[in-house]
Amino acid sequence: xxxxxxxxxxxxxxxxGLMLFLMAAGLTLIFGxxxxxxLAHGSLYMIGAFACATVAAATGSFWIGLIASLxxxxxxxxxxxxxxxxxxxxxDHLDQVLATFALILILSEGSRWLFGSFPLxxxxxxxxxxxxxLPGGGQYQLYRLxxxxxxxxxxxxxxxxxxxxxxxxxxxxxxSDREMxxxxxxxxxxxxxxxxxxxxxxxxLAGALVGALQSVQVGMGEPVLILAFVxxxxxxxxxxxGALVGAxxxxxxxxxxxxxxxxxLALTMPASQxxxxxxALASMLIYVVMALILAFRPSGLFAAQS
Amino acid sequence: MxxxxxxxxxxxxxxxxxxxxxxxxxxxxxxTLATRVAVLALxxxxxxxxxxxxxxxxxGHAAFFGLGGYVAGIIATHAFNAEPLFAGIPATTSMPLxxxxxxxVAGIAALPIGAISLRTTGVYFIMITLAFAxxxxxxAISWPAYGGEDGLSMSMRNAxxxxxxxxxxxxxxxxxxxLIATLLFFRVVEGSRFGSALQAARQNGxxxxxxxxAPFNIRLVAFVVxxxxxxxxxxxxxxxxxxxxxxxxSWHMSGELMVLIILGGKGRLFGPVAGAMIFVFLExxxxxxxxxxxxxxxxxxxxxxxxxxxxxxxxxxxKPRHV
Numbered sequence: 316x317x318x319x320x321x322x323x324x325x326x327x328x329x330x331x332g333l334m335l336f337l338m339a340a341g342l343t344l345i346f347g348x349x350x351x352x353x354l355a356h357g358s359l360y361m362i363g364a365f366a367c368a369t370v371a372a373a374t375g376s377f378w379i380g381l382i383a384s385l386x387x388x389x390x391x392x393x394x395x396x397x398x399x400x401x402x403x404x405x406x407d408h409l410d411q412v413l414a415t416f417a418l419i420l421i422l423s424e425g426s427r428w429l430f431g432s433f434p435l436x437x438x439x440x441x442x443x444x445x446x447x448x449l450p451g452g453g454q455y456q457l458y459r460l461x462x463x464x465x466x467x468x469x470x471x472x473x474x475x476x477x478x479x480x481x482x483x484x485x486x487x488x489x490x491s492d493r494e495m496x497x498x499x500x501x502x503x504x505x506x507x508x509x510x511x512x513x514x515x516x517x518x519x520l521a522g523a524l525v526g527a528l529q530s531v532q533v534g535m536g537e538p539v540l541i542l543a544f545v546x547x548x549x550x551x552x553x554x555x556x557g558a559l560v561g562a563x564x565x566x567x568x569x570x571x572x573x574x575x576x577x578x579x580l581a582l583t584m585p586a587s588q589x590x591x592x593x594x595a596l597a598s599m600l601i602y603v604v605m606a607l608i609l610a611f612r613p614s615g616l617f618a619a620q621s
Numbered sequence: 622m623x624x625x626x627x628x629x630x631x632x633x634x635x636x637x638x639x640x641x642x643x644x645x646x647x648x649x650x651x652x653t654l655a656t657r658v659a660v661l662a663l664x665x666x667x668x669x670x671x672x673x674x675x676x677x678x679x680x681g682h683a684a685f686f687g688l689g690g691y692v693a694g695i696i697a698t699h700a701f702n703a704e705p706l707f708a709g710i711p712a713t714t715s716m717p718l719x720x721x722x723x724x725x726v727a728g729i730a731a732l733p734i735g736a737i738s739l740r741t742t743g744v745y746f747i748m749i750t751l752a753f754a755x756x757x758x759x760x761a762i763s764w765p766a767y768g769g770e771d772g773l774s775m776s777m778r779n780a781x782x783x784x785x786x787x788x789x790x791x792x793x794x795x796x797x798x799x800l801i802a803t804l805l806f807f808r809v810v811e812g813s814r815f816g817s818a819l820q821a822a823r824q825n826g827x828x829x830x831x832x833x834x835a836p837f838n839i840r841l842v843a844f845v846v847x848x849x850x851x852x853x854x855x856x857x858x859x860x861x862x863x864x865x866x867x868x869x870x871s872w873h874m875s876g877e878l879m880v881l882i883i884l885g886g887k888g889r890l891f892g893p894v895a896g897a898m899i900f901v902f903l904e905x906x907x908x909x910x911x912x913x914x915x916x917x918x919x920x921x922x923x924x925x926x927x928x929x930x931x932x933x934x935x936x937x938x939x940k941p942r943h944v
Binding site for chain 1: 672680740744747748749751753755756872880915930
């Protein structure tokens with residue numbers, strides 16, 4: 316029984332990790348190519364979830380909702396890139412933090428205006444309802460397995476995109492020398508908009524997928540945003556590979572910490588105390604891991620060369 | 622006396638005069654607003670120490686603000702229940718003792734956080750300070766002994782010898798005095814050898830190292846002092862609201878402290894004061910018109926970051942001295 320529970324928790328950790336990867340990949344790509352720290356990435360996640368929930372409720376199809384979430388997040392991403400973000404590329408980090416903080420206020424309150432303060436709900440599509448048996452007994456939700464699959468597919472797709480295609484070549488060139496590829500005739504403004512919209516679409520996808528597991532509400536993006544920051548700091552900012560490794564580390568450590576710490580502490584102290592202390596420590600665990608990693612590798616596990 | 626000094630004195634006089642007037646015409650609510658301005662300004666003066674002078678973009682100063690607040694709240698709760706704090710140390714309701722404790726606790730927390738965070742620079746530093754603040758935030762939420770998610774209410778304000786702190790005006794005067802004293806401290810440090818070294822560390826750490834001063838130590842001291850000031854403000858904030866909750870530790874709070882500095886003008890002595898005045902004014906005026914006031918705050922902030930980079934003091938008093 317314990318083995319089954321352990322496998323289930325490991326899978327949960329993996330699912331959380333791959334969902335974080337969808338967020339972190341966009342953040343790290345945007346930072347790597349444009350040198351921009353984007354706090355509003357969590358708002359794009361929220362927009363994806365709202366678009367999916369609204370369209371799925373109107374059409375009755377989760378899949379149309381999913382397409383809507385990608386479109387909405389990429390569209391809003393492109394609009395804010397053109398209207399605001401592109402003025403920030405040559406500013407310092409402080410201006411970027413504040414301007415994107417202002418965007419969070421605008422987008423969060425704007426969504427509350429449009430959708431109200433009550434959470435929306437999104438159903439898991441019928442095909443993915445149900446559970447699959449796990450080795451050692453026990454069952455696992457099919458939908459969560461599907462999220463793991465999507466995460467792996469996106470990771471593979473991003474790898475192909477960046478290493479094999481012309482767009483990927485331009486993105487890599489933009490990371491290493493933006494003046495030079497501008498001089499070689501690449502329209503750098505459009506490239507930046509495309510990269511930003513791509514990152515936004517990934518965030519929107521993550522929001523839509525998670526929207527079916529929890530309620531869709533204003534502010535849902537912020538805890539995820541901060542976890543995604545931890546991920547890219549651990550992985551090394553600018554590195555997609557680092558984002559994947561960091562995301563899995565954060566997802567698994569967080570989930571396993573919440574699962575194991577209370578029981579481990581219960582060996583040395585009364586059960587009720589162990590539960591509260593264990594929960595408190597588990598919520599801090601990933602930050603401790605991050606601090607440890609940075610104490611030894613101040614620019615993350617897979618730091619991109621500057 | 623240059624234009625910025627004149628404006629600074631005017632701001633100081635305005636912040637003192639408004640609550641006196643409000644008390645005279647019997648509108649104590651405005652005194653509370655002014656107290657809020659003074660306390661938020663004090664917290665932002667602390668951040669300005671690291672951010673304005675040292676160029677350290679801490680996105681985690683809510684941690685120190687909240688720690689200061691929790692110190693005040695926890696000590697007051699123990700005193701109210703007549704329980705010792707720990708190891709038989711009696712609790713107290715004396716503000717000066719609580720302030721010293723809050724300042725020391727914030728400093729002790731800032732030492733390891735700063736020592737680890739300052740190994741990194743740029744965007745890493747922003748995110749690490751944010752992550753440490755989140756760590757403390759989640760700890761406060763999941764630790765039930767002091768209110769957890771609900772926070773901790775204090776049954777009455779702590780005491781200051783010879784002052785009736787329960788009344789709005791005396792408490793305002795305490796906070797105002799704390800703010801002015803800290804601003805004087807800021808000015809003295811800014812002009813001192815340490816302040817010069819800190820500003821040199823901001824402008825060019827390599828050059829500072831080349832003349833024989835280790836930038837790391839200078840920055841760490843600045844980070845700790847900055848956290849102590851913000852922790853002090855946190856204790857005052859808890860007493861102002863007679864409540865302390867996890868929202869004081871949240872990353873929105875860290876963002877707001879940065880916003881205060883930018884609204885007023887980065888690196889300027891009275892920047893945080895001007896910023897806190899604008900912020901509380903907007904919060905009050907926009908909040909009275911629409912419950913969606915944060916939407917408009919966001920627009921205003923975006924406009925200032927994009928088009929008015931010097932903040933209010935930049936608009937009013939021209940270029941900063943050190944350009």
